[in-house]
Amino acid sequence: MDNRPIGIFDSGIGGTSIWREIKELLPNEDCIYLADSKNAPYGEQSKERILELSIKNVEHLLHKECKIVVVACNTATTNAIAYLRNHYSVPFIGIEPAIKPAALRSKSKIVGVLATKGTLSSSLFHSTSKNHAEGITILEQQGTGLVELIEAGKLQSAELYNLLEQYLSPMLKKGIDHLVLGCTHYPYLIPILRKILPDHVTIIDSGQAVARQTKNILDELDLRAHSHKKGTHQFYTNVDQKVLSTILTPLNVEASVSFLDF
Numbered sequence: 001m002d003n004r005p006i007g008i009f010d011s012g013i014g015g016t017s018i019w020r021e022i023k024e025l026l027p028n029e030d031c032i033y034l035a036d037s038k039n040a041p042y043g044e045q046s047k048e049r050i051l052e053l054s055i056k057n058v059e060h061l062l063h064k065e066c067k068i069v070v071v072a073c074n075t076a077t078t079n080a081i082a083y084l085r086n087h088y089s090v091p092f093i094g095i096e097p098a099i100k101p102a103a104l105r106s107k108s109k110i111v112g113v114l115a116t117k118g119t120l121s122s123s124l125f126h127s128t129s130k131n132h133a134e135g136i137t138i139l140e141q142q143g144t145g146l147v148e149l150i151e152a153g154k155l156q157s158a159e160l161y162n163l164l165e166q167y168l169s170p171m172l173k174k175g176i177d178h179l180v181l182g183c184t185h186y187p188y189l190i191p192i193l194r195k196i197l198p199d200h201v202t203i204i205d206s207g208q209a210v211a212r213q214t215k216n217i218l219d220e221l222d223l224r225a226h227s228h229k230k231g232t233h234q235f236y237t238n239v240d241q242k243v244l245s246t247i248l249t250p251l252n253v254e255a256s257v258s259f260l261d262f
Helices: 015-024 047-063 076-085 097-107 123-132 145-150 157-171 187-198 207-220 240-253
Strands: 008-009 031-035 068-071 110-113 137-142 180-182 200-205 231-236 255-259
Touching: 008 015, 008 047, 015 031, 015 137, 015 207, 015 231, 015 240, 031 047, 047 068, 047 076, 068 207, 076 123, 097 110, 097 123, 097 180, 097 200, 110 157, 110 240, 137 157, 145 157, 145 187, 157 187, 180 187, 187 200, 231 240
Parallel strands: 008 031, 008 068, 031 231, 110 137, 110 180, 180 200, 231 255
Antiparallel strands: none
């Protein structure tokens, strides 16, 4: 048994969609979340820079005595997690686009993937597509500008809606029946996506699968907290705390949001 916190990092607020699933599945676990919004989106960074930022985030979480690190960022997972696992002794949980379940369930055999440049260009993404999507047409769309609008708190803006229509229209014309969200920021777009997508198109993200894997690894390594009290949650951001606080407020959870210059 281990009462140390679960560490989570992302290139901003998007990974809170992963934290939310972890909190629901593991309510007694403490969590520490790093939002590296200053450097968002990671998908526009070089592989070397993504690795550098990921190492920096991990070092901060280990300094805070985290027992496991969830890389709640598709781009950081696909570009850095192999290095992290080889250089640190704590277990790491990664995230990648949920192509496998979409491919298995698709009736039209055409699946759309909305993701960042860094994820779509990674070798891990291409190997996942190759291994799990035989006979399936994968339509890739780079979500340029979406993370920046989410980080700016513009979830209800016409600019965001228009961008999504622009990105999704070609996929819909080609007959997708599943849309895979390949960035942890994108679950916050689901209310808008449901307005744009026809009813037969299923939206898939990886949040619940990541939470289940986190639980499995904690159980396997006997790292679960033994406390029966609700977990505490600390959030750190290196930009204005307002957007992160706004995201957390409707969840009615006890959490502290602090500025940290990292």
